[in-house]
């Protein structure tokens with residue numbers, strides 16, 4: 266949730282199809298043609314800013330949504346395509362990053378070889394699962410399957426098909442040591458509600474999932490697939506009941522640190538010795554159970570549920586996770602459920618585009634390094650650096666004006682702002698891939714080994730000093746992130762592109778677009794979760810009860826504002842789930858606006874395209890959040906994502922006085938709030 270945005274339904278949308286309809290934006294700041302001049306800004310600012318664009322924009326058939334992220338992602342992808350497809354051209358030596366990039370891509374693309382190998386690469390893994398004969402062996406298999414695929418605090422990814430996911434970072438109370446964190450997992454559907462809710466849409470998805478499990482079991486040659494699929498979904502339903510919901514899942518106060526030896530008594534069921542040894546965590550003194558209650562309940566299920574059901578569950582997920590590098594029938598089957606049913610996409614993205622995405626994901630720093638050498642000039646780094654400093658200062662000035670804060674609280678808050686570490690463009694140090702074997706003829710093994718490499722890389726941080734400059738996004742990622750434990754932010758080169766940062770646009774646009782993203786990340790330091798961490802990244806309450814009460818009151822008003830937004834006749838937003846992001850949008854926009862005004866040094870901005878500086882600022886904000894999303898995906902996101910959908914993020918302008926002046930918004934218009942009803946936090 267500390268990210269700026271979710272890379273929507275990652276498997277479908279993380280990067281863009283070049284063949285997709287191009288989005289008319291880039292190079293000129295405000296997209297004047299994208300404005301719907303018939304709409305009143307005061308009724309829906311999103312409709313005004315983006316209505317024209319939405320009217321003539323169709324979501325590509327292989328996409329679940331389209332919008333500003335796709336625009337930036339398309340540019341970055343064109344560059345990645347160039348880097349990857351040319352990596353092998355000079356016949357680079359074995360063991361170089363260029364060779365790894367070329368081979369990973371070629372193997373992924375070679376569907377003839379993948380089809381010819383059939384299920385053979387999966388077979389040894391299935392055989393190991395079939396040989397499991399007792400709970401100890403099952404526990405070891407569950408431990409060995411874990412990957413570093415979750416992150417509750419930085420990028421905030423909570424889903425893993427493995428029983429638990431691992432996150433490695435400094436301790437919540439111990440900023441000088443790294444720990445392994447365990448998070449709840451084990452579900453094939455996005456969230457516990459998908460298993461438990463009686464809503465007809467959820468029941469339909471659930472039935473389709475059961476059919477998907479059955480068909481996957483059939484593909485891997487499991488007899489009696491129908492009954493076994495039913496038992497797997499039944500087991501997952503029990504796991505889902507053991508899970509905490511999406512709001513509670515983020516709560517660091519439910520977290521418990523247990524000595525490794527205590528797991529057996531605190532969470533009986535799993536053979537924890539076997540589990541941690543297989544997970545390469547057998548020497549850790551303490552492990553953090555981020556989802557403590559679910560760890561207990563899920564461990565009990567390992568003891569109480571039939572061994573054969575667990576084996577089927579393991580076999581199913583092992584296959585289901587790897588379909589992209591298995592024969593066509595597997596790939597198609599997964600898409601028919603996760604793509605079509607769950608996300609609403611109509612067709613699978615072309616293989617070569619997926620190969621680009623897979624390669625840049627598996628070799629993230631090898632790619633990032635080449636990307637910034639080619640596409641991120643020192644001038645852009647310096648320009649954004651100056652903007653960041655202005656916005657940090659503006660935020661600090663706003664803090665000093667927050668009269669509701671006690672002096673001691675204000676001191677702590679300002680110390681966080683003063684000591685924040687800002688990473689712009691790319692990390693100081695790149696990951697070394699020397700120990701990762703990539704083979705031209707082994708797409709399956711490459712993916713498997715890349716995931717193991719990432720796991721080893723994360724575990725390698727245990728027992729080593731905490732690195733405050735560690736990066737959590739690739740340099741070529743179209744996103745930004747605040748890191749509460751490190752009190753740091755990453756702004757990758759990938760998001761420092763139009764429509765977020767337009768090197769040719771005037772400052773009004775850029776402060777509204779990327780400036781509000783920068784402000785957003787700074788504000789995460791003080792959102793409902795970020796405010797619980799101090800300048801050293803310790804989870805510690807540095808607020809007085811009065812400060813907290815005032816903060817909570819303002820938060821409640823913002824929750825109510827978002828709860829009132831109706832996405833569909835039967836569905837409103839969940840303002841509690843998205844509070845941290847909504848707070849950061851609001852505070853970030855306010856800080857960016859102040860910084861913009863300060864950058865004018867008392868002069869008035871010129872009128873461009875008939876728009877004042879303030880109008881361009883707010884349009885830059887709303888247009889850089891534009892999106893058009895398929896209904897199934899929008900429903901999924903509203904249920905599970907910590908971010909409000911872009912069109913309601915745009916509407917938060919209604920809390921800023923300057924927006925009313927800029928667009929002459931009057932009482933009676935739909936977004937109008939009386940001055941006292943506007944939410945002001947920082």
Ligand SMILES: [Zn+2]
Nearest residue numbers: 266267268269
């Ligand atoms: Zn965020």
